Amino acid sequence: MRKIIFVLATLIANYVIHAQVKTPQPSPHSTLTQVVGLTDVTVDYSRPSAKGRVIFGDLVPFGKLWRTGANANTTVTFSEDVVIKGTTLKKGKYALYTTPKADMWEIIFYSESDNWGTPENWNVNNVAYTTNVDPIALGNAVESFTISINNLTNDSATLDISWEKTMVSLKFEVPTQKMAMASIDKTLAGPTAGDYFSSAQYFYQSNGDLTKALEYVNKAIAMTKPGDDIPFYQLRMKSLIQAKLGDKKSAIETAKLSLAASEKAKNNDYVKMNNDSIKEWSKK
Template sequence: MKKLFITAAFVLGFMVNSSAQIVTPQASPKAVIEQKVGLTDVKVEYSRPSSKGRSVYGELVPFGRMWRTGANANTIISFSEDVMIGVKKLPAGHYALYTQPKADSWDVIFYADTNNWGLPEKYDDKKEVVRTTVKPEFLGRNVETFTIGINNLDNDYGFIEIAWEKTMIAVKFEVPTKAMALKSIETVMAGPSTNDLFAAAQYFYQSNADQSKALAWMNQAIAKFPNSADVPFYFLRQKSLIQAKMGDRKGAVETAKLSLAASEKANNADYVKMNKDSIQEWSKK
């Protein structure tokens, strides 16, 4: 009976061990970055090899040859809206990101088929949606692990930055923020809330659009409050900024004083300081 028990325990232990999986780190770990640029969502999924003492460009990645731009499966970049790469339109969607590095220039390709392990077995030029050429930049530091980032952001554009070893390239893409924001503003202007009016005015102020419209919307937003004491200090602050940009310093100071009083009442030290600094600046002759 004892022998039978030992045998059963051995078999059970073998079954448990044989079903276990060995877990080891990947040589080129996967990374995912997500970034909102203006009103457009951008996502990059890629694998990150490290140089590990190897010379990268010209050797590990030969000049003049198409490169998967990373390791393992396709590096995939996606855009929620149509974007512009130079003068070329890149429709919203998912793309494999391929490159062709050269010593003095790189071709960057947005390829429609993303279901490949590395480069396609049979490359199809018709699936190149956009191809653009950029100049590489020499870095004063070494980037050990291959890195893609979405950087240098603006409401209307961003840059796809690819860096490894001592080389970086940056591909500018433009997003349709203005068109989307204007459409949104037009949609809600028929019956806008105070927050809608504030958001529209703030966007026009920040994007240097028609400041008279921005001021009109702020006045409409403020007028919606039945009691002037209920107007938020940040509404009044935004109105003062618009007035100052329009050159009405006297009006800006008067509005900033109202914002200062409201922010002091709300115990918001940041807005108290901003209003005091602005009042001092705008009061100068």
């Protein structure tokens, strides 16, 4: 009987430990991702609700640093550098803090973003950017705390924070023209040595058109700048393609060039692979 009771108690204890009760969170988590021009902007935050409370000046005191949301840090991530009021904010992930006041809000981008709420020890060296914005009175109340990205153009947008009957809006600019021109220039300049090498490698590894593979690896090699050494891995790929085409003599000659280059680069893996291949292809 005692054994049965012990087993039942163990089963109940295990059930309690592993059971996960799911209930709605008072401040649900939300993630917003928006492309602005060619820049990805992601906001990760929790959304408390007003529930009839007076928010700013009461629940959120004026003049005090606020986590700008609930729970863990509210974070904003930019995939590219952005410009705010003429100042560059480097790409990356930032905690978003604010200091609300009746007539002005301070907005702070903080480089340490793994705090729960505000940092226990504030470090001014982690302040990546700070600025002031004027609050805007809203005609209709916003029940759930909301961060949104609005007023989209190719070159800019606004980061808007809204709750109760207050909104603040911060404009930021993105480097769309710079990125677009770089993409255009790269595309019109034609394939790079890396593009040709990757194509040759694909044809070789997939048992594709080996003649094309040899053509592409030769083009990659031909793009080596005068005075620079031909990369040993390109020569290695060329030797493998030649061997697979049945041209063992040429493959050995190319492998010897790759061997010398890999010895110079002190890449022991390629030294061994080239020596092994030369030995194998030299067999009659």
